Amino acid sequence: MRKVPEYFGSLVFDDRTMRATLSADVYASLRKTIDEGSALDITVANAVAQAMKDWAISLGATHFTHWFQPLTGITAEKHDSFISPSPDGSVIMEFSGKELIKGEPDASSFPSGGLRATFEARGYTAWDPTSYAFIKGKTLCIPTAFCSYGGHALDKKTPLLRSMEVLSREALRILRLFGNDSAKRVVSSVGPEQEYFLVTREMYEKRPDLRFTGRTLFGAKPPKGQELDDHYFGVIKPGVAAFMEDLNEELWKLGILAKTEHNEVAPAQHELAPIYTTTNIATDHNQLTMEIMQRVAAKHGLVCLLHEKPFEGVNGSGKHNNWSIATDSGQNLLSPGDTPYENAQFLLFLCAVIKAVDDYQDLLRLSVATAGNDHRLGANEAPPAVISMFLGDELNAVLEAIETDTPYKGVEKMQMKLGVDVLPKFNRDTTDRNRTSPFAFTGNKFEFRMLGSSNSIACANIMLNSAVAESLRIYADRLEKAEDFETALHEMIKKTIKDHKRIIFNGNGYDDAWIKEATEERGLLNYPTTADCMPHILDEKNVKMLTSLGVFSIDELYSRRDIMLENYCKSIQIEANTMIDMARAQIAPAIEAYTADVAKAAAAKKAVSPALKCAYETGLVETLSGLIDEIAEKTDALEDAMAKVQTAADIVEESAIIRDALLPAMTALRAPADKAEALTARSYWPYPTYADLLFGVR
Ligand code: ADP
Numbered sequence: 278m279r280k281v282p283e284y285f286g287s288l289v290f291d292d293r294t295m296r297a298t299l300s301a302d303v304y305a306s307l308r309k310t311i312d313e314g315s316a317l318d319i320t321v322a323n324a325v326a327q328a329m330k331d332w333a334i335s336l337g338a339t340h341f342t343h344w345f346q347p348l349t350g351i352t353a354e355k356h357d358s359f360i361s362p363s364p365d366g367s368v369i370m371e372f373s374g375k376e377l378i379k380g381e382p383d384a385s386s387f388p389s390g391g392l393r394a395t396f397e398a399r400g401y402t403a404w405d406p407t408s409y410a411f412i413k414g415k416t417l418c419i420p421t422a423f424c425s426y427g428g429h430a431l432d433k434k435t436p437l438l439r440s441m442e443v444l445s446r447e448a449l450r451i452l453r454l455f456g457n458d459s460a461k462r463v464v465s466s467v468g469p470e471q472e473y474f475l476v477t478r479e480m481y482e483k484r485p486d487l488r489f490t491g492r493t494l495f496g497a498k499p500p501k502g503q504e505l506d507d508h509y510f511g512v513i514k515p516g517v518a519a520f521m522e523d524l525n526e527e528l529w530k531l532g533i534l535a536k537t538e539h540n541e542v543a544p545a546q547h548e549l550a551p552i553y554t555t556t557n558i559a560t561d562h563n564q565l566t567m568e569i570m571q572r573v574a575a576k577h578g579l580v581c582l583l584h585e586k587p588f589e590g591v592n593g594s595g596k597h598n599n600w601s602i603a604t605d606s607g608q609n610l611l612s613p614g615d616t617p618y619e620n621a622q623f624l625l626f627l628c629a630v631i632k633a634v635d636d637y638q639d640l641l642r643l644s645v646a647t648a649g650n651d652h653r654l655g656a657n658e659a660p661p662a663v664i665s666m667f668l669g670d671e672l673n674a675v676l677e678a679i680e681t682d683t684p685y686k687g688v689e690k691m692q693m694k695l696g697v698d699v700l701p702k703f704n705r706d707t708t709d710r711n712r713t714s715p716f717a718f719t720g721n722k723f724e725f726r727m728l729g730s731s732n733s734i735a736c737a738n739i740m741l742n743s744a745v746a747e748s749l750r751i752y753a754d755r756l757e758k759a760e761d762f763e764t765a766l767h768e769m770i771k772k773t774i775k776d777h778k779r780i781i782f783n784g785n786g787y788d789d790a791w792i793k794e795a796t797e798e799r800g801l802l803n804y805p806t807t808a809d810c811m812p813h814i815l816d817e818k819n820v821k822m823l824t825s826l827g828v829f830s831i832d833e834l835y836s837r838r839d840i841m842l843e844n845y846c847k848s849i850q851i852e853a854n855t856m857i858d859m860a861r862a863q864i865a866p867a868i869e870a871y872t873a874d875v876a877k878a879a880a881a882k883k884a885v886s887p888a889l890k891c892a893y894e895t896g897l898v899e900t901l902s903g904l905i906d907e908i909a910e911k912t913d914a915l916e917d918a919m920a921k922v923q924t925a926a927d928i929v930e931e932s933a934i935i936r937d938a939l940l941p942a943m944t945a946l947r948a949p950a951d952k953a954e955a956l957t958a959r960s961y962w963p964y965p966t967y968a969d970l971l972f973g974v975r
């Protein structure tokens with residue numbers, strides 16, 4: 278068996294491979310492009326393309342593709358082969374620098390939210406040299422950004438790169454004020470923990486709801502669910518272990534640092550966490566991870582469910598976005614330092630995050646909003662839809678001392694003035710974990726826990742990077758002009774704490790009392806659904822921040838709102854249609870057949886012995902008949918709600934009708950069907966049950 282270090286990254290055109298296959302000059306200028314973002318010369322591009330192609334062909338590749346992340350959430354690729362005809366009838370394998378740098382996919386069927394209609398008919402993809410090319414199957418994949426010819430971003434990567442850029446720019450201004458002249462860049466890093474479910478393919482195939490929507494739309498509670506908490510970190514079943522082993526190998530070949538895997542809270546639920554890396558690479562890797570999970574599952578006769586809520590009444594799946602910022606020399610700016618001076622800098626960065634999260638709660642909320650994730654947030658299994666931050670006791674005490682100009686515990690005669698030599702040393706607080714907080718400080722990073730399992734992490738990190746960049750920009754503007762740096766610094770930190778402490782909450786985020794306190798006393802925002810929050814991307818303060826930093830243009834913001842709402846509306850309408858079909862074509866007939874057989878059985882028994890009361894059969898027939906009537910009635914009502922959706926004047930109105938009329942109609946139809954499932958003989962029920970699905974993988 279091959280050892281991991283031998284094949285790790287073997288399918289990636291990474292630094293090792295570049296160094297081995299490129300001339301010293303070409304390598305040096307490519308490196309400069311990667312590290313410093315300098316422009317790439319066409320002769321260099323040609324040389325890189327040549328080396329990349331030879332390397333890819335030696336590993337069996339025949340095609341190349343510009344791999345990009347359109348706004349649909351999945352990744353897209355259009356394959357071109359390397360072949361080029363020769364006059365003698367043979368072919369040669371060709372790949373030019375131009376083809377490496379730029380592609381022109383037929384973009385017409387990717388969502389643009391009206392952007393292309395207004396501006397440009399076509400789009401192009403452009404190589405992101407900061408993310409390494411890799412081989413998938415027989416195809417060389419080149420990570421790219423996707424833009425319209427007018428320069429509007431049609432993907433998630435472009436604004437992500439822009440947000441990383443502005444964060445770096447503003448953070449460097451702060452570092453310079455603290456005397457750091459050596460840092461060239463500040464880089465945000467992410468380690469996304471990915472949750473997922475595994476079910477057998479055989480059972481999956483029998484459920485139209487899973488096949489069409491990724492989640493079960495019907496299903497009675499199983500006799501055993503997650504009550505015992507015996508699955509979390511439990512022994513991994515052989516079938517699952519084999520899947521994980523294979524998955525790791527595939528990910529490692531692609532240079533993805535898959536590190537931790539364990540069972541999650543729900544039966545059949547698992548988690549995979551990679552080691553953190555630069556945000557845009559982490560984003561690419563997470564997209565690849567989700568794709569490869571599904572492919573490897575298929576090889577094992579399994580299906581990997583990435584939906585946020587595949588099973589009602591069972592914990593859904595999320596993704597924890599562990600985020601930090603560091604200099605190019607590796608200094609983590611969210612790590613409390615060893616000296617008071619470093620701690621002053623740390624506190625300023627910490628305050629920048631606190632201010633960012635409070636000022637842009639709405640953007641963070643909407644960055645994770647999808648129809649699927651709406652089922653989790655606030656359902657007492659994931660953080661609520663209200664954003665708050667957890668800092669831990671020690672940091673809290675430090676901030677409190679600063680705010681009130683009182684001594685920090687245990688330190689003699691200490692005023693918390695943030696001078697160079699008065700700030701106490703404090704320890705990293707890693708022990709105090711609060712799992713219910715949407716946004717928790719965990720020692721040297723923040724863990725944003727609201728992401729859904731199927732979300733691209735790009736959206737959350739675009740908003741996070743931008744909002745923090747905006748805090749830093751405001752700080753830098755003030756501090757650069759200050760006459761006395763230390764006094765100004767102290768005042769600013771103090772003011773941030775005063776103005777934004779409402780966002781800090783260290784209690785139980787799942788508690789209903791918290792939502793009341795958060796919204797009524799603290800004035801925090803609560804947007805329970807996608808339909809509620811998405812329109813706020815266009816609120817004046819949000820548009821101002823995102824456009825002034827250059828992360829989005831106003832047109833891009835409009836297009837994003839429309840596309841996200843369209844996704845929301847479409848996916849719920851597909852669910853509603855699937856429910857109508859399942860109820861009419863399979864569920865009602867199954868109950869009907871069983872009811873008829875029970876009635877027949879009663880009649881047969883009475884024929885033998887007329888005195889028999891057949892109370893069991895009579896009761897069951899009555900109950901099931903009642904439920905069939907109810908199912909029929911609720912199916913009609915759901916259809917009416919669908920018709921109402923069609924009357925909407927625009928996408929915002931449509932999403933509101935879906936929230937207010939369609940979703941409740943779906944819930945109303947599900948109830949009698951689930952009741953009937955529990956009363957119907959198993960052999961009549963057309964679908965595998967929750968117990969089958971949740972405990973079916975061996
Ligand atoms: P858990 O949250 O389950 O306790 P860990 O805290 O060990 O797990 O880490 C979870 C994720 O956080 C991993 O992907 C890890 O690589 C990532 N991580 C650790 N340090 C940082 C950091 N400084 N910046 C970003 N991510 C980090």
Ligand code: MG
Nearest residue numbers: 470597599724
């Ligand atoms: Mg975690």
